[in-house]
Amino acid sequence: xxxxxxxxxxxxxxxxxxxxxxxxxxxxxxxxxxxxxxxxxxxxxxxxxxxxxxxxxxxxxxxxxxxxxxxxxxxxxxxxxxxxxxxxxxxxxxxxxxxxxxxxxxxxxxxxxxxxxxxxxxxxxxxxxxxxx
Numbered sequence: 001x002x003x004x005x006x007x008x009x010x011x012x013x014x015x016x017x018x019x020x021x022x023x024x025x026x027x028x029x030x031x032x033x034x035x036x037x038x039x040x041x042x043x044x045x046x047x048x049x050x051x052x053x054x055x056x057x058x059x060x061x062x063x064x065x066x067x068x069x070x071x072x073x074x075x076x077x078x079x080x081x082x083x084x085x086x087x088x089x090x091x092x093x094x095x096x097x098x099x100x101x102x103x104x105x106x107x108x109x110x111x112x113x114x115x116x117x118x119x120x121x122x123x124x125x126x127x128x129x130x131x132x133x
Contacts, residue, residue, distance in 0.1 A: 009076035014057035
């Protein structure tokens with residue numbers, strides 16, 4: 001049986017379903033994620049494009065295409081909640097925070113961050129035991 005994960009926007013107009021396990025579950029410190037999402041780092045659950053679907057409210061989303069990067073930010077047109085973003089590899093990235101807030105503040109062990117990527121480009125230092133690449 002295929003494992004499914006679900007998240008939704010704050011107002012409940014849009015719901016996502018992700019299947020199986022994400023390709024990556026880590027913290028990203030790259031400039032692209034920071035610029036697109038306006039955050040100091042991104043706690044990502046990165047799914048292959050065919051692993052994430054909009055299970056409710058496809059007509060209620062807005063896609064912002066970054067003007068110079070091959071990245072998009074997808075959000076609810078009603079509440080503005082960012083549901084996911086895409087990266088240059090075509091992955092769909094849901095934040096770990098989004099997952100937690102939609103699942104009783106729980107993030108399964110299999111989805112916990114296991115590394116920091118682009119750490120040499122960080123804005124903030126993170127004091128944890130995870131590998132820093």
